[in-house]
Amino acid sequence: MSALVGATALTGCTTRLPPLPEDPRRELASVPFFPQTIHQCGPAALATVLGATGVRTTPEQLSPLVYIPGRRGSLQVEMLAAARGKGRLAFVLEPRFAALQAELAAGNPVLVLQDLGALGIRRWHFAVVVGFDPAQDVLILRSGVERRRLERREQFLRTWQAGEYWAAVVTRPDQPPATATGSSFIRALAATERYLAPESISDANAVALARWPADPLVLLANGNQAYTAGQLTTAISRYRSLLAIEPTHLAGRNNLASALLDAGCPRQALTQAEQAASLLPTDSPLAAAVNDTLAKARAAATGAAASTCSAE
């Protein structure tokens, strides 16, 4: 991996294809291009996909974040981490050509890892797929010093296979990739949250809820979002939707109890808190929070004569 290729790989052994006419139906022509300098295909490819999402950066700025001489095997992870640092969500795609195609169709350029080596010598290379022409069976890539490199699909698949078909997309937080699931989206969002403004996070949660209204993790995240913003009625509603789908969801049950308590409903809170405590596995790191909720619900329920509860 340390041979993050460089100029040598670019002179590779592949024959040049005749130029393909640019066709906006099959090609993300507006994706920027940063010609790679020596050994810097990682920063160049990352600047390319980030640029496509509106992040203004250069390979030179990204280089200190992702180019670590002598370090092997962690590079892909660092590319994703650097994208998060720029306020973008990072998704590793399923290792299938169909996933790559689906993202292209949705307008997302795809970062790929290729082995451009020959004769048993590996030469790892990051490039960005910006188009696919099914008629010609040709992919269009921003690669190395070529703004519009054409590779036949079978040739591309051969180089892509060596890196176990590793591919990734980066997106704005409010624009989930075509192949994301509710769960993968919330995970990606959680990994990026500390780099995002609060309104970006709430926008992203709202987008997720519209697209995956029945995903437990999406409902939990939206419940927590509303709770943090002090919107108790909305939070309670989200947690209840979640529990209707997954009644044994420990965090959902606990947080519903907590929100009910804050909403002035200690008796309902106690019922939920007791259920949450009964769901608690041994040695759970969530035990402290669940027991805390239960203790507070018990204390509140015993002293509650007149309830201000309005949540049913």
Place this chain on the structure above:
Amino acid sequence: MQFRQSVVAITAACFLALGLQTTTASAGVIGTQDYLSAEARAGHLADINAAISRADVQAQLVSLGVDPANAVTRAAALSDAELAQVAQEMNNLPAGGDGFLAVIGIVFLVLMILELTGVTDIFKKF
């Protein structure tokens, strides 16, 4: 973990000193990130327990004088980072997880768990 507890203690002390009411956000809300890391931890533990439960692995452990049940208990005492590391090592074992090499690998990881949790000093003897 100890650091975290002490931070909580200091925060609580500040609330008392300032005489603030802690009724808002009083109960223990589980944040999305906390939930995700707890879920990841449970997954890693399940993987490790499944590996230790294999008959061929148990036989090897017993022959080395290690109680497999004890190893399972100790795995739960690992930190999140340690657990993730052990689980990752386990995933790097020979494909399919069958055969002699896989058993050796799992046994080695169990010994690592015991070492990390302070049950044995096995590596210092080499």
